[in-house]
Amino acid sequence: EAHLERIERLEPHLHAFITVMADVARAQAREADRRIAAGEATALTGIPVALKDILCTVDAPTTAASKILRNYQSPYDATVVRRLREQGAVFVGKTNTDEFAMGSSTENSAFFVTRNPWDLNRVPGGSSGGSAAAVAAGEAILALGSDTGGSIRQPAGFCGVVGVKPTYGRVSRYGLLAFASSLDQIGPFARSVADAAVLLEAISGRDPNDSTSVDLPVPSYVDALGQDIRGMRIGIAREYQVEGVDPEVERVVQAAITELERLGAELVEVSLPHTSYALATYYIIAPAEASANLARYDGVKYGLSIQEDTLLEDYLQTRGQGFGPEVKRRIMLGTYALSSGYYDAYYVKAQKVRTLIKRDFDEAFEKVDVIAGPTSPTVAFGIGERVDDPIQMYLADIFTIPANMAGIPGVAIPCGFAHGMPVSLQLLGRAFDEATVLRVAHAYE
Ligand code: GLN
Numbered sequence: 001e002a003h004l005e006r007i008e009r010l011e012p013h014l015h016a017f018i019t020v021m022a023d024v025a026r027a028q029a030r031e032a033d034r035r036i037a038a039g040e041a042t043a044l045t046g047i048p049v050a051l052k053d054i055l056c057t058v059d060a061p062t063t064a065a066s067k068i069l070r071n072y073q074s075p076y077d078a079t080v081v082r083r084l085r086e087q088g089a090v091f092v093g094k095t096n097t098d099e100f101a102m103g104s105s106t107e108n109s110a111f112f113v114t115r116n117p118w119d120l121n122r123v124p125g126g127s128s129g130g131s132a133a134a135v136a137a138g139e140a141i142l143a144l145g146s147d148t149g150g151s152i153r154q155p156a157g158f159c160g161v162v163g164v165k166p167t168y169g170r171v172s173r174y175g176l177l178a179f180a181s182s183l184d185q186i187g188p189f190a191r192s193v194a195d196a197a198v199l200l201e202a203i204s205g206r207d208p209n210d211s212t213s214v215d216l217p218v219p220s221y222v223d224a225l226g227q228d229i230r231g232m233r234i235g236i237a238r239e240y241q242v243e244g245v246d247p248e249v250e251r252v253v254q255a256a257i258t259e260l261e262r263l264g265a266e267l268v269e270v271s272l273p274h275t276s277y278a279l280a281t282y283y284i285i286a287p288a289e290a291s292a293n294l295a296r297y298d299g300v301k302y303g304l305s306i307q308e309d310t311l312l313e314d315y316l317q318t319r320g321q322g323f324g325p326e327v328k329r330r331i332m333l334g335t336y337a338l339s340s341g342y343y344d345a346y347y348v349k350a351q352k353v354r355t356l357i358k359r360d361f362d363e364a365f366e367k368v369d370v371i372a373g374p375t376s377p378t379v380a381f382g383i384g385e386r387v388d389d390p391i392q393m394y395l396a397d398i399f400t401i402p403a404n405m406a407g408i409p410g411v412a413i414p415c416g417f418a419h420g421m422p423v424s425l426q427l428l429g430r431a432f433d434e435a436t437v438l439r440v441a442h443a444y445e
Helices: 002-014 022-037 079-086 129-136 153-159 193-203 247-262 275-296 311-322 325-338 343-367 390-395 401-406 434-444
Strands: 017-020 048-052 090-095 142-147 162-165 185-190 233-237 266-270 370-374 410-418 421-429
Touching: 002 017, 002 022, 002 090, 017 129, 022 090, 048 129, 079 090, 079 193, 090 129, 129 142, 129 153, 129 185, 142 162, 142 193, 153 162, 153 410, 153 421, 162 193, 162 434, 185 193, 193 410, 193 434, 233 247, 233 343, 247 266, 247 370, 247 410, 247 421, 247 434, 266 343, 275 325, 275 343, 275 390, 275 401, 325 343, 343 370, 343 401, 370 434, 410 434, 421 434
Parallel strands: 048 090, 048 142, 233 266, 233 370
Antiparallel strands: 017 090, 142 185, 162 185, 162 410, 370 421, 410 421
């Protein structure tokens, strides 16, 4: 009830939620009370959780913040949703996002912009900006988002909360509306590393419904947290000291890295020479996959359906009116990159560079346990500031995208303030070694 009241009070200012699930939440809370009384509670029983509105739920619409899915009702739960439901979590609502998770500010939502709780004139980041804002503002204790190129870590950083992108394959993507299937991962938002660890543990592990989810044991992330970090080797990437990083942000992140050293870690310089190609590679691969994934929204099977005289006209009108401008831009970029004559020059080339980016990390992780640096080059920017300049918008993800290309895990944790706004430290780790990344994050926190 406290969270629902807070949602009611703050939502007129924040707009973090597309759908508030008050009735569902109350019913789940009553059931949680019963479980707690019966001694059947887990760490998540009765905990208010917000869900990015790109995760399928049987008891609320799933819109992807798109007109094409405005009234779409999924007949099944995403696997992560089902797992939380089984643990007795309470779903307070579905959070705003850039349309189909394409964006870095939630300004690409077809419905409204979410505001940053620290400064209502700034963006919360994106695409999982609603989830980040909801947790930062105390509208939920935990939230789930998805991270294809930074969409958990960047908004977590902009809103001053913890965000985790798990290793590709760690968490089932079943029931996550697909954007770029080889990059997408679902992960937690929380106000502490310990809370994030609880949520990550609950959603991780093999799922027969997602053939890319990996059959590896899920360690207790919570148990990993107690240990100190003396003697651990922390990589500082030369290539992350690039131009365009706000000097104030740089100073705060540097102080956080010095703190890791004070805690007993050894700082080691590493090189990730293909970093400068990550953004360009991402903007071939992600749109290519998106153009294929979004072909299913044709007005026949799901959501918006505009009936014209011919089937082709139905498709054109449904997609023309249903998709927003950024989604159309991605579909056109992706279709172009995949088309005959350009496929080898763009798509195949991008896949090769992707391999080189992954190799950079493989080599670096032979020398170090984690890599530390800024999550984003700036603090949250003003609403409207970058909408007319997609390149500037894309640059917000320069430090987060390499981890998606390589499939490795990353954590964003608050590490101070610049210009009165939260600054975030990003820690990257070896594939399937979320435990070490969380342990360093927790030691710092
Ligand atoms: N901002 C990036 C994009 O627009 C990443 C989005 C994401 O991670 N979902 O594609």
